[in-house]
Amino acid sequence: MTYKFSEKVSHLQASAIREILKFTSDPEVISFAAGNPSPEAFPVDELNRISEEIFKENPIGALQYSLTEGYTPLRDLLKKELEKKGEFDPERDDLIITSGAQQANELACKVLCDPGDVLCCEAPSFIGSLNAFKSYNVELKGITLHEDGVDLKELEEAFATGKVKVFYIISNFQNPTGLTTSLEKRKAIYELAKKYSVMILEDNPYGDLRIKGEAIPSIKSMDNDGLVMYSRTFSKILAPGIRVGYISAPKEIIGKIVVCKQVADVHTNIWAQMLAYNFMKDNDIEAHLASLRVIYKHKLELMIEQIEKNFSSQIKFTRPEGGLFIWCTLPEGSDMTGFCKKAVAEYKVAVVPGNAFMVSESDKTASFRLNFSTPTDKQIIDGCEKLGKLSKEMFGD
Amino acid sequence: MTYKFSEKVSHLQASAIREILKFTSDPEVISFAAGNPSPEAFPVDELNRISEEIFKENPIGALQYSLTEGYTPLRDLLKKELEKKGEFDPERDDLIITSGAQQANELACKVLCDPGDVLCCEAPSFIGSLNAFKSYNVELKGITLHEDGVDLKELEEAFATGKVKVFYIISNFQNPTGLTTSLEKRKAIYELAKKYSVMILEDNPYGDLRIKGEAIPSIKSMDNDGLVMYSRTFSKILAPGIRVGYISAPKEIIGKIVVCKQVADVHTNIWAQMLAYNFMKDNDIEAHLASLRVIYKHKLELMIEQIEKNFSSQIKFTRPEGGLFIWCTLPEGSDMTGFCKKAVAEYKVAVVPGNAFMVSESDKTASFRLNFSTPTDKQIIDGCEKLGKLSKEMFGD
Secondary structure (H helix, E strand, C coil): CCCCCCHHHHCCCCCHHHHHHHHCCCCCCEECCCCCCCHHHCCHHHHHHHHHHHHHHCHHHHHCCCCCCCCHHHHHHHHHHHHHCCCCCCCCEEEEEECHHHHHHHHHHHHHCCCCCEEEEEECCCHHHHHHHHCCCCEEEEEEEECCEECHHHHHHHHHCCCEEEEEEECCCCCCCCCCCCHHHHHHHHHHHHHCCCEEEEECCCHHHECCCCCCCCCHHHCCCCCEEEEEECCCCCCHHHCCEEEEEEHHHHHHHHHHHHHHHCCCCHHHHHHHHHHHHHCCHHHHHHHHHHHHHHHHHHHHHHHHHHCCCCCEECCCCECCEEEEECCCCCCHHHHHHHHHHCCCEECEEHHHHCCCCCCCCCEEEEECCCCCHHHHHHHHHHHHHHHHHHHCC | CCCCCCHHHHCCCCCHHHHHHHHCCCCCCEECCCCCCCHHHCCHHHHHHHHHHHHHHCHHHHHCCCCCCCCHHHHHHHHHHHHHCCCCCCCCEEEEEECHHHHHHHHHHHHHCCCCCEEEEEECCCHHHHHHHHCCCCEEEEEEEECCEECHHHHHHHHHCCCEEEEEEECCCCCCCCCCCCHHHHHHHHHHHHHCCCEEEEECCCHHHECCCCCCCCCHHHCCCCCEEEEEECCCCCCHHHCCEEEEEEHHHHHHHHHHHHHHHCCCCHHHHHHHHHHHHHCCHHHHHHHHHHHHHHHHHHHHHHHHHHCCCCCEECCCCECCEEEEECCCCCCHHHHHHHHHHCCCEECEEHHHHCCCCCCCCCEEEEECCCCCHHHHHHHHHHHHHHHHHHHCC
């Protein structure tokens, strides 16, 4: 039997990262390829305590069918927290709990985009979101990403075509580059979106993991016109395995997302929602985040130090103020794919080739992504030394 | 700001059941409208024990990102169990864990159906699946459901158009009717699917809840040609709030579902998968299912007895051999919607009007659905007495 798959799905490929991750099952391989939070960052004992409490106090509530919109106490608490930062307008907005921000972004696209609609994004951008958009046969248009955010001229040219429905942006410590969009550019992006009636999907998974510099207001906090959908997640600040995220947006949009969420998975695991709620309620979240920042500041600074110490001076790299990733760029015209393959096959260090994050994997890039949150200190030191050797072998001191 | 939603979503409405469920927040209302398993059926203490064990033995594994395909020990165990019943061919098939069978059915449709493709289903059928299919702009064609399964003539006529991509069937104790497709019809359906190259999506959430009669082999167990996708769930035999289901199908199809699952929610809550696995591993599942059957047998027989005792003889009803639902039909031409409205507003008993389960809610039906798993014995007795009064008032003895 040969199967004919739907048009939207037949061109979808499994993430190229997976090909690299295959190598990482080799215990000899040091992986800088993942995007996992550091296991040290999970508040295991507290989550265990809370889970026991849930089973003691409300086991049926944690096991029975629940509301599609999410666990009401969690939704109310999140709305209140967002409102404090000017990121939620109770008159205009609503909020739904999703199975990770992945689902939030996927459903935002599903409710708004028809096949052939154009969705703009930073180039490069997060592959998981790009594939979600592609799975609805949306046409992706990547906008060149500079140090301080996307190229505004390119963005306006795209918007001016009148075909762009949504602009997708990871405003803080972007995946894969670690770059943060400046306040000025956020304002300019918002104004352009308003001018051309384009919806903004602002994805902010890493915003709480800022380890230096000043926090920049979200685009959502500038929204007076109901243009911004704002997705967040517990994955990087609590635990990704529980799959709890959320999206806030104007009520009408959340209403449609609720209908789509209902047909997607009825509701998000309710125990996990209770876990997130009780954690927020019972703990000093600012103190918890501060403890995470200590872990990530150390790892990020260690990796930057080791890159400076070991890498060929021909390799450029970003210096993120938070998040989980550093973006390295080989000299123009280099064989980036060859570098990544050699790194994992010969030097036993896995990195993600940058084309995995381009709108089309055939788009050229000389960059690759490093993750510093998952490896141990020793792995960071050893891995950077090895990558350094390879880089000098290929590009000289 | 007025929002323009995607074509596939703009016509989607929240389930009509929700309108009825609104009334059920009134504590005076007895609800026969839900589809929830009985809370008594949840093995709370054992799940609590297992959860504590998971946090003790593998907390990081339960909290970190995991594989899209699902928790490997759970997948392996399920494959083995299915294989024993001839429902899994290790050479040909694969299996993925999903966030409930809802997601399994949604993704099966997503990977196979383009907008305008025809998907056939029983009429009536499960509203959650119908809405999932509609959310991909698939054209639904309902096939009349008789006591022993769909009308084969109608089914062949539909298949013969060459436009049908998938036939969706709940083979055991169907939602909403409680009816079971006979062995003969299963064979005939399979042969028709083979003749016209139509894929079968067999949904079997209630199969383990048979309280009398002989189990009938699944259509999946007859599949020699790679035509059947088979979705199952832990919702009715363990707990729906954990959102763990699975689908087995030929490898090529599961491969595409994996890609779509990855962009939908990365993976299903991993703690919940471990919970399901450990429950299967540590317990005598047959004994557990037997204990559930005792609960449901009692409730089903009680409701049938109360219907016989109280309802007008003009109302026909199914006598399911398992599952969670009974389907009642008013005399032809009756005002079914009026009956349901009066039932909840005046008699304080909520039932689901049958048009909620039709391919189009404007399709005529004189039927409504009763659920017997959620109400208490007293509620079953009182609710049937009240519905009985209303039925006699409207249709005489």
